[in-house]
Amino acid sequence: xxxEDWRNLGLTDEEFQLIVKTIGREPNHVELGMFxxxxxxxxxxxxxxxxxxxxxxxxxxxxxxxxxxxxIVGIGDGLAVCFKIESHNHPSAVEPYQGAAxxxxxxxxxxxxxxxxxxxxxDSLRFGSLDDPRVRYLFSGVVSGIAGYxxxxxxxxxxxxxxxxxxxxxxxxxxxxxxxxxEVDKIKLGRASGVGNPVLLVGARTGRDGMHGASFASxxxxxxxxxxxxxxxxxxxxxxxxxxxxxxxxxxxxxxLGIQDLGAAGLTCALSEMASRGGTGLDIxxxxxxxxxxxxxxxxxxxxxxxERMLMVVAPEQEAVVHEVFARWGLNAATIGRVTADxxxxxxKDGEVVVELPAKSLTDGAPVYHPAAVKPAYxxxxxxxxxxxxxxxxxxxxxxxxxxxxPNIASKEWVWRQYDYMVRTCTVEGPGSDAAVLRIRGSKxxxxxxxxxxxxxxxxxxxxxAKIAVAEAARNLVCSGAExxxxxxxxxxxxxxxxxxxxxxxxxxxxMSEACRALKTPVTGGNVSFYNESYGxxxxxxxxxxxxxxxxxxxxxxxxxxxTAGDYVVLLGETYDELGGSExxxxxxxxxxxxxxxxxxAKECAVQQTVLAAIRQGLLHSAHDLAEGGLAVALxxxxxxxxxxxxxxxxxxxxxxxxxxxxxxxxxxxxxVQAEHLxxxxxxxxxxxxxxFTLGRTGGERxxxxxxxxxxxxxxxxxxxxTWREAIQCFLK
Amino acid sequence: MKFGVVVFPGSNCDLDAYHMxxxxxxxxxxxxxxxxxxxxxxxxxxxxxxxxxxxxLRCGAIARFSPVMKSVVDFARQGGLxxxxxxxxxxxxEAGLLPGAxxxxxxxxxxxxxxxLKVENYDTPFTRAIPRERVLKIPIAHGEGNYYVDxxxxxxxxxxxxxxxxxxxxxxxxxxxxxxxGSVENIAGVCNERKNVLGMMPHPERAGExxxxxxxxxxxxxxxxxxxxxxxx
Numbered sequence: 010x011x012x013e014d015w016r017n018l019g020l021t022d023e024e025f026q027l028i029v030k031t032i033g034r035e036p037n038h039v040e041l042g043m044f045x046x047x048x049x050x051x052x053x054x055x056x057x058x059x060x061x062x063x064x065x066x067x068x069x070x071x072x073x074x075x076x077x078x079x080x081i082v083g084i085g086d087g088l089a090v091c092f093k094i095e096s097h098n099h100p101s102a103v104e105p106y107q108g109a110a111x112x113x114x115x116x117x118x119x120x121x122x123x124x125x126x127x128x129x130x131x132d133s134l135r136f137g138s139l140d141d142p143r144v145r146y147l148f149s150g151v152v153s154g155i156a157g158y159x160x161x162x163x164x165x166x167x168x169x170x171x172x173x174x175x176x177x178x179x180x181x182x183x184x185x186x187x188x189x190x191x192e193v194d195k196i197k198l199g200r201a202s203g204v205g206n207p208v209l210l211v212g213a214r215t216g217r218d219g220m221h222g223a224s225f226a227s228x229x230x231x232x233x234x235x236x237x238x239x240x241x242x243x244x245x246x247x248x249x250x251x252x253x254x255x256x257x258x259x260x261x262x263x264x265x266l267g268i269q270d271l272g273a274a275g276l277t278c279a280l281s282e283m284a285s286r287g288g289t290g291l292d293i294x295x296x297x298x299x300x301x302x303x304x305x306x307x308x309x310x311x312x313x314x315x316x317e318r319m320l321m322v323v324a325p326e327q328e329a330v331v332h333e334v335f336a337r338w339g340l341n342a343a344t345i346g347r348v349t350a351d352x353x354x355x356x357x358k359d360g361e362v363v364v365e366l367p368a369k370s371l372t373d374g375a376p377v378y379h380p381a382a383v384k385p386a387y388x389x390x391x392x393x394x395x396x397x398x399x400x401x402x403x404x405x406x407x408x409x410x411x412x413x414x415x416p417n418i419a420s421k422e423w424v425w426r427q428y429d430y431m432v433r434t435c436t437v438e439g440p441g442s443d444a445a446v447l448r449i450r451g452s453k454x455x456x457x458x459x460x461x462x463x464x465x466x467x468x469x470x471x472x473x474x475a476k477i478a479v480a481e482a483a484r485n486l487v488c489s490g491a492e493x494x495x496x497x498x499x500x501x502x503x504x505x506x507x508x509x510x511x512x513x514x515x516x517x518x519x520x521m522s523e524a525c526r527a528l529k530t531p532v533t534g535g536n537v538s539f540y541n542e543s544y545g546x547x548x549x550x551x552x553x554x555x556x557x558x559x560x561x562x563x564x565x566x567x568x569x570x571x572x573t574a575g576d577y578v579v580l581l582g583e584t585y586d587e588l589g590g591s592e593x594x595x596x597x598x599x600x601x602x603x604x605x606x607x608x609x610x611a612k613e614c615a616v617q618q619t620v621l622a623a624i625r626q627g628l629l630h631s632a633h634d635l636a637e638g639g640l641a642v643a644l645x646x647x648x649x650x651x652x653x654x655x656x657x658x659x660x661x662x663x664x665x666x667x668x669x670x671x672x673x674x675x676x677x678x679x680x681x682v683q684a685e686h687l688x689x690x691x692x693x694x695x696x697x698x699x700x701x702f703t704l705g706r707t708g709g710e711r712x713x714x715x716x717x718x719x720x721x722x723x724x725x726x727x728x729x730x731x732t733w734r735e736a737i738q739c740f741l742k
Numbered sequence: 743m744k745f746g747v748v749v750f751p752g753s754n755c756d757l758d759a760y761h762m763x764x765x766x767x768x769x770x771x772x773x774x775x776x777x778x779x780x781x782x783x784x785x786x787x788x789x790x791x792x793x794x795x796x797x798x799l800r801c802g803a804i805a806r807f808s809p810v811m812k813s814v815v816d817f818a819r820q821g822g823l824x825x826x827x828x829x830x831x832x833x834x835x836e837a838g839l840l841p842g843a844x845x846x847x848x849x850x851x852x853x854x855x856x857x858x859l860k861v862e863n864y865d866t867p868f869t870r871a872i873p874r875e876r877v878l879k880i881p882i883a884h885g886e887g888n889y890y891v892d893x894x895x896x897x898x899x900x901x902x903x904x905x906x907x908x909x910x911x912x913x914x915x916x917x918x919x920x921x922x923x924g925s926v927e928n929i930a931g932v933c934n935e936r937k938n939v940l941g942m943m944p945h946p947e948r949a950g951e952x953x954x955x956x957x958x959x960x961x962x963x964x965x966x967x968x969x970x971x972x973x974x975x
Contacts, residue, residue: 248796427852432758
């Protein structure tokens with residue numbers, strides 16, 4: 010072996026030496042390829058593992074934490090919800106349609122691998138500025154890729170988020186979350202057990218696509234990335250639909266001992282992980298693998314990332330039934346080997362043993378790095394924000410319209426009208442709400458789902474920003490009437506070998522952990538995506554939080570839209586002079602500066618408990634979390650749903666006008682309440698020490714806001730709504 | 743009244759149609775696998791939405807050759823009630839049971855949204871229970887729902903009262919702005935001359951309960967039930 014052999018595959022000299030030491034000899038070419046993908050960042054988490062161990066992962070509802078294909082939490086009545094988020098950033102940067110489509114396909118397989126019926130997906134997307142034609146190409150390509158795959162397979166895309174910022178120009182983020190439902194006693198794990206049991210490869214044939222996708226995902230993007238387009242897989246949602254139905258039919262009616270999907274690192278990863286988790290070995294014959302073309306080498310078969318394939322282990326007497334079920338769905342099922350006792354992955358091709366490696370050397374042998382972390386220099390200057398240098402708002406009407414048209418705040422209808430968000434007829438609150446809500450057939454319960462991350466906050470203060478991402482996700486769920494249960498996270502960062510990037514990662518993880526503990530939402534799994542850099546520039550650190558919540562009675566859900574005229578509008582939580590990192594500063598003053606708003610987790614919990622209790626008691630007509638654009642934008646959004654206006658009177662109490670109207674202070678929720686319920690709401694808030702401000706009444710066709718008796722905002726709802734609704738599609742005409 | 747929901751590989755609204763019949767309409771219902779060549783004992787067949795065989799060719803073009811389709815065609819020719827929804831409509835058109843064709847939406851994108859439907863003919867098995875002047879709120883979810891027929895056939899459809907639904911405003915006005923996909927004269931659903939086969943792009947099975955935002959779709963199924971009960975008495 011020459012140094013270029015391993016270096017070209019992304020392994021360092023030290024890593025190669027470690028391989029030699031681990032297996033007691035030099036690996037052959039095929040084995041080296043297997044190590045290179047299994048020890049890639051994408052598969053081994055070698056840079057992040059030590060930090061991830063600090064997350065809270067346990068809770069009374071957690072049935073499956075990190076380490077399997079997806080996390081699972083119990084929701085009572087013998088039911089459980091299975092969910093996970095994953096990134097497909099690099100593929101989407103070079104081939105947006107297929108990159109996004111296969112991202113969705115991969116996460117759907119992770120869910121049904123666990124025995125769960127996928128019931129919904131959400132997407133958390135980030136792109137550069139929409140005035141850039143390449144960004145528009147990536148944006149529309151990613152959205153149609155998600156639509157193309159999700160609509161065809163028949164899993165509703167019910168929500169998510171889309172942000173635009175120049176930092177994502179060359180490296181968009183495509184994070185996809187899938188949620189499934191299953192009975193607690195039907196959980197399946199990715200373990201190879203029972204010596205002598207057959208190992209079956211089912212679904213699509215193996216081709217030469219997606220070679221080294223995992224390694225591609227573990228490198229920065231640059232001028233050569235375009236040439237790595239062949240590393241992107243091509244999705245076939247029809248094949249996956251058949252695979253999904255066949256696998257669930259099999260798992261629901263017959264005993265499957267272990268099952269795992271083939272994703273990054275293909276057969277190599279599935280074989281080694283199943284054996285490693287089961288404490289077993291596998292004897293595999295590659296001549297039995299159904300291939301798309303003749304003459305594929307062992308290396309190609311083992312590293313191919315062809316989509317829509319699953320690996321399973323069953324008892325010998327079940328082998329026939331697997332073939333029968335898959336034949337009925339018109340799919341391949343090939344017995345490619347047996348489980349062995351020795352812990353060795355022994356792989357044959359043309360009658361010869363071409364690989365002989367301890368399974369655990371591939372899965373657990375990768376080094377665990379503790380990279381250096383240094384506080385980034387930019388924080389010295391970015392933190393400095395002298396509000397005295399910034400003129401306060403004079404025409405608040407105009408600023409509100411500007412913010413409503415800002416792509417980060419404007420309606421994302423252009424995106425979600427391309428998604429089938431209704432199929433399976435369980436979506437009772439679809440895209441555009443604080444959280445999506447699904448009913449559960451045959452039960453009174455409902456699930457609320459959301460994803461969240463304001464990466465501008467994380468950039469300006471990774472610790473606080475990440476804390477806010479968790480708090481806001483929980484707040485979104487609470488506004489729909491759900492109790493937050495658990496988290497899946499997708500941690501998108503730059504190159505971890507750069508100490509400043511790793512500092513961001515550590516700080517963000519610390520903030521997330523702290524918030525997850527306080528809000529009692531353990532992390533059940535997720536994904537780390539490093540190397541999100543193009544031409545040496547990293548994206549803003551973007552730890553996306555996916556969160557699942559439970560409604561005991563789905564009929565008691567709540568939405569953000571005002572429901573009737575004459576209700577009281579009440580703000581829970583306090584407003585401070587906090588403009589750092591706000592959408593207002595970025596949009597109206599072109600500044601990404603200051604510190605993000607502060608977050609007091611005790612206050613956050615109190616506000617959330619109050620609103621959740623109020624919704625459960627039926628006190629509220631609407632509830633909406635205050636986020637980008639602050640109070641004025643939140644009020645406008647509450648008016649849009651049913652086109653009901655509001656007359657609001659605010660007291661400035663020494664605050665700047667822009668802070669009061671557009672500041673993004675945390676732990677605030679805007680609610681509307683019928684007059685007869687107002688005293689109960691105020692009492693409930695007082696019991697929890699939550700400050701309340703009765704701001705005015707709903708009604709009319711205008712949003713009118715007075716500050717200290719002065720009219721500041723007065724807009725017809727129809728006009729404001731049109732501005733908000735049409736902004737994004739105007740860019741894409 | 744017994745319903746059958748045909749399942750092609752790639753159907754994905756079969757569950758929703760089944761749920762509509764079993765839980766909302768509360769009538770017996772069975773799935774029919776695409777490979778079944780003989781079907782018997784059904785009073786109404788539903789061809790559900792989805793992407794039959796992946797629809798990588800023209801939508802419905804492969805499904806029409808499914809073994810089950812021969813029986814569906816025979817059933818329809820004998821006067822049996824057949825309703826094709828979305829992909830089911832596309833398949834009925836491909837199978838020659840309904841006139842016209844379904845092109846790509848003029849916006850060239852998939853569209854998932856609520857639409858309002860003006861009922862053009864109440865004298866069919868599918869519409870008789872719908873209150874007069876009621877505009878139906880029923881969603882669409884398709885990329886290829888742009889209905890086309892040649893001008894002569896269109897005249898025939900009009901003459902025979904085969905145009906059943908048109909996209910309209912919430913007030914029931916048929917306007918270009920209310921047309922979500924470019925269909926000729928806002929046509930959302932048509933039936934055959936004998937009025938026992940209906941194809942429609944909107945999804946009535948997604949609008950059967952108030953929790954889903956509209957229960958108007960149920961009216962189509964109660965019409966079918968009423969018609970069938972009328973035939974029996």
